Amino acid sequence: MERTEAQSLDEIRHTLVDGHGCHTVILYGSRARGDSDKSSDWDVLGVRPAGEASRAARDLHGAWLDAFVYPESHFATLDEGSLRFLGGKLLVDTRGYGAKLVERIRVFEAKGPKALEETAEESLRVWYGKMLERIARGDLEASYRRTWLLFEALESYFRLRRHWYRGPKQSFAFLAKNDPEAHEAFARALAPSASFEDLSALVQCVLAAQSTAG
Numbered sequence: 001m002e003r004t005e006a007q008s009l010d011e012i013r014h015t016l017v018d019g020h021g022c023h024t025v026i027l028y029g030s031r032a033r034g035d036s037d038k039s040s041d042w043d044v045l046g047v048r049p050a051g052e053a054s055r056a057a058r059d060l061h062g063a064w065l066d067a068f069v070y071p072e073s074h075f076a077t078l079d080e081g082s083l084r085f086l087g088g089k090l091l092v093d094t095r096g097y098g099a100k101l102v103e104r105i106r107v108f109e110a111k112g113p114k115a116l117e118e119t120a121e122e123s124l125r126v127w128y129g130k131m132l133e134r135i136a137r138g139d140l141e142a143s144y145r146r147t148w149l150l151f152e153a154l155e156s157y158f159r160l161r162r163h164w165y166r167g168p169k170q171s172f173a174f175l176a177k178n179d180p181e182a183h184e185a186f187a188r189a190l191a192p193s194a195s196f197e198d199l200s201a202l203v204q205c206v207l208a209a210q211s212t213a214g
Contacts, residue, residue, distance in 0.1 A: 003061045008060060008061060008063075009027070009091060012025070012042060012044055012065065013091055015065070015067065016046035016056070016067060017092055020054070020056065020069045021048045021051070022048045022069060023094045023095045023097060024045075024046065024090075024092060024101070025046050025047075025092035025093075025098075026085055026088040026089065026091065026101075027042070027044055028044070028085045028087065029041065029084070030043075032088050038062065038063065039062065041066050042065045042067075043066055044065065044067040044068070044091075045070070045088065046069040047070055047074075047098070048070075049072055050071045051071050052071070053068070053071065055068055055069065056069060072097070078104060078105060078108045082105050083109055083164055083166060084166075084167075085102070085105055086102075086105050086106065086109055088102065090102070109164060112162055112163065112164065113162055113164055114162075116160065116162075121160065128206070128207060131149045132199070132203060135149065135199065146199065149203070150190060150199075150202075153186070153202060153206050154171055156206050157175075157205075157209075158171065160207070160209040181205070182205050185198075185205040186202060188201070188202070
């Protein structure tokens, strides 16, 4: 018999509260956003008063439960990794800690990342130039560097514009809505048949941001 979403959520609460001593349980990711399917992971955050950080990962009736358990001290200072919990749904919040944490993350996100220092930005631009030179050689190392460049390019696009990088799924959706030219540049460069010219055009697009240092 297929389990309902409510039954799965009850099992998740039991796992995190009774099994790991969590007072806060937050569902995040596609299940929280509402764009999931039956096979989508159940991405969950659990917070407990103290103890070591741990991870509870297992099959949950045909989907994967991926639960991160942290002590409260883990969130004493927020970092970029905390942004993945933004927009999460509180499943358990017995102490009111969860609501306060969600608000802290929202405020942190609204401030945006720090601008790259001028030297760091210039180093990044030089790096892309050197990578293209080495990729143009066409040997085995060039193939490796091509993959490396493509992996770094999406995050660099957002870093140079002082926007948070939120992973490929949300980042490409952002580009499709807000910068269709960049979205098309990534689509061409990431295609199996992409040419060196497609790769160069992507680099030009990524580096087109005005300097944000200062």
